Amino acid sequence: MNWTIFHQQIFPIRHKLYRFALRITGSAHEAEDVVQEVLERVWKSADEQTASVQNWEAWCMTLTRNRSIDKTRTQTQRRALPLDSLSAHSAAEPTPAQETELRDMAARVRRLMEALPEKQRLVMHLRDIEELSYEEIAAVLDITLDQVKVNLHRARKTIREKLLKTEISIPFNP
Template sequence: MGAEDDLLVAVHDAHADALYRYVARRTGDGEEARDVVQETLLRAWRHPEVLQRSDDGVRAWLFTTARNLVIDDLRSARRRREYAAESPPEQSRADETQAVLDSWVVADALMSLSPDHRAMVVGAYYGGRSVTELAHEHGVPIGTAKSRLHYGLRALRLALQEKGVTS
């Protein structure tokens, strides 16, 4: 190490703790305070003439430089547009575009069914009702409900194939 490096180590030992406390009070953030102190000492190292001043002169230069760095950061575009958060404001989700498009295709295919077939398919698959429940709901025998559901599903499969959906 050279004489300037020794001088910088001496400046660090004499002023770094007080400088850290000063910056931490101004920023309220320990990590940011460490970064500002590091940048301040780096600037002192780049300007060795500062290290030749009296101890009070070096201290004043360090605190002024740190203060200016804090003010510059507060005025920066990053500070105005970015906000620190403990956790992301929302969890990322998978792209649901394909699911939406698929639901449109299915809805369009369902519209091509007869009302009786559509009622059975929608009731069974979207309503979660059994064939017996559907039969009672629509006032038809259970065999008729089964038949409408069977033929409704066949018609739905054909309608989806016509729309380019493969089985």
């Protein structure tokens, strides 16, 4: 692997890979391991292997997905992410009140997303959090464009219904 490519295109997306691995494995430790293994593999990959790679990000995301799935298969423990793990790693530094509010909302949305079927959950994650195009999502998850659209539509619909159903009081400024 070329050092410049690794330094400029692979290393900076480590947080994105981490979030994706976290979404699949549900464990911060597992996600860290996955990212480390993926980056090691990319770094050690021969030039012939990477010659045809055009979208490094999509390629790394695919490796992350495969490695994460392997991990979850070998462990029975599924997503039991502590509720505060999200805001604990958050770069933003809101006030204590906002922090609580954000944590509550984020935790609830996270739980709703986690309850989705895997394909819907991953499509929604890649689109709404990582902001990938439909084509990139199709490539990463190895599904068709139509499947991407259908799964995204279903995921959002379910989330919306559940949000309406389990409405909680969020403090809003007048």
